[in-house]
Structure formats: structure tokens, C-alpha cells
Amino acid sequence: MTWFKKSSKAEATPRADDEIVRAYENNENITREECRILYTLVDDPWDLGSSLHYDSYARLIALANKYVDWHEIDWVVDYGSGIGTFTKALKDAHPHIKSLGIDFDTARVAADRRFGADLFDHYYEMDGSTTEYDLLRHRFPDLGIQRLCTCFINSTYYVFKEQRRRSRIDHFARLCRRFEQLARTPETRYMLVSASHTDRAAVDAIDRLGPQLVHLSRELRVASRIEQFNAELHTRIWRRRSSKR
Numbered sequence: 001m002t003w004f005k006k007s008s009k010a011e012a013t014p015r016a017d018d019e020i021v022r023a024y025e026n027n028e029n030i031t032r033e034e035c036r037i038l039y040t041l042v043d044d045p046w047d048l049g050s051s052l053h054y055d056s057y058a059r060l061i062a063l064a065n066k067y068v069d070w071h072e073i074d075w076v077v078d079y080g081s082g083i084g085t086f087t088k089a090l091k092d093a094h095p096h097i098k099s100l101g102i103d104f105d106t107a108r109v110a111a112d113r114r115f116g117a118d119l120f121d122h123y124y125e126m127d128g129s130t131t132e133y134d135l136l137r138h139r140f141p142d143l144g145i146q147r148l149c150t151c152f153i154n155s156t157y158y159v160f161k162e163q164r165r166r167s168r169i170d171h172f173a174r175l176c177r178r179f180e181q182l183a184r185t186p187e188t189r190y191m192l193v194s195a196s197h198t199d200r201a202a203v204d205a206i207d208r209l210g211p212q213l214v215h216l217s218r219e220l221r222v223a224s225r226i227e228q229f230n231a232e233l234h235t236r237i238w239r240r241r242s243s244k245r
């Protein structure tokens, strides 16, 4: 069930499975629901579970340590966690960290298959009718989170995508606040990896919440077949130190 009102853009006619795979193989746009279905059609979409991908994230995690202080973080939100490669690389480097994965039901199955069913310590599963709009109102159990790092790793493209720009930023900011409320201390970190020329809404939303941007780089390379994607890929890290909530 979806709580928040979505825009009234007309739904496109669903494409057949082979058309979805063809669109994916040709690097054409696919819809959010097609993205969900893709996990059932392709073994490892975007090679997310590849060792190349894992190694990129392991390097990213090492580089980010200076700005995030992983030893101070006890939980991450791995938003749009996919096959779980980021969480896996993070836990390998910092085994004390727990992870709240958020993605489609189909992605979770793929993650379980690739890295085992105990990779995530908690999971919010979306499907055809449960979306990020429901997440805004979802009551999580008390996970005992002290200090949180909310991570959006190449996963913001579809989020609240049907909203107009200003409203999309509002929704994103509300989502981030929702995550902040899960933690007992307000010393939140945010880590966002995105091709920012195509998606500024998440950057603007986090900026609006007031944490300090402490790192911005273009060093990360992922196993994308689209060279322009790597060229546009930015890593941003923010931290909030004040006691204001």
C-alpha cells in the first residue's frame, strides 16, 4: 500500500520480459518496475556482484574512512542495496558494522544467492505495490542504532522519480530524516555515490538537512559498460556533528 500521493503521469504499457532484457543490454532506460523484474531475468544485473565491483567498493570504503570514521559507525542504511556488494565489502573491512538493506524483493533474492541470507541485519523489501513512499511511514523495530551512515550507492535514479524537482527534493529530505530518526545520536554521516549531472535531487535534499560536505571526489570507477557513467560518477560524504536534530 502506498501512503503518499504520486503524480498522475500515465503508466506505460508493460513490456515483455525479452524486451526488458533487450533494453537493459542496449543500455536504454528501463522503468522502476522493469528494474525490479530484471533481477529475475538476468543473473547479475550491471555485474553488481562481480569482483571488479567489489574491489571498487572496497577501495571506496578505505578512502572514505578518513571522512566517515567507520569505527565510530555501528549501522549503515544501504539504500538500493542491489546484490549487496557494498554491504559485503564494508562488513569484510569493518565486521562490527550492521547493515539495513533496502531494495526490491527480487534484489534481495539475488543478494541472498550471491552473499548468503545473513548479509543484511535488517531488510526493507519493496515490491510492485510497496515503494519508497511507504518507507516514509514505515515503523522499523528498534534496531539499537547508535551512529548511522546512510549510504546511497548508485541507487537514487528511480527514487521518487515521478515527482517534480522541488517535490522530489522534499520527499528525499523526508526520507533522509526518517533514517536519522532511527539512530540514537545525531552524528549522522551520509555517503552518496551518483552520476550527479543526471541526479541532483538527492544532493540538494541532503544539503538542505544541513550536514557539512566533507568529501567530494570522482575517483570511484565501477564496472559500468557506459563510459560516460564513470565519467559522471561522484562520491560525496557529509557529516553532522552538532547536537541539533
Ligand SMILES: C[S@@+](CC[C@H](N)C(=O)[O-])C[C@H]1O[C@@H](n2cnc3c(N)ncnc32)[C@H](O)[C@@H]1O
Pocket (backbone or CB within 6 Å): 032, 035, 036, 046, 048, 079, 080, 081, 082, 083, 084, 085, 086, 102, 103, 104, 107, 132, 152, 153, 154, 155, 156, 158, 159, 160
Ligand atoms: C545500479 S543498482 C546499485 C546497487 C548497489 N547499490 C550497488 O552499488 O551495488 C541500483 C539499485 O537501486 C535499486 N532501486 C531502484 N529503485 C529503487 C527505489 N525506488 N528505492 C530503492 N532502491 C531502488 C535497484 O533495484 C538496484 O538494486
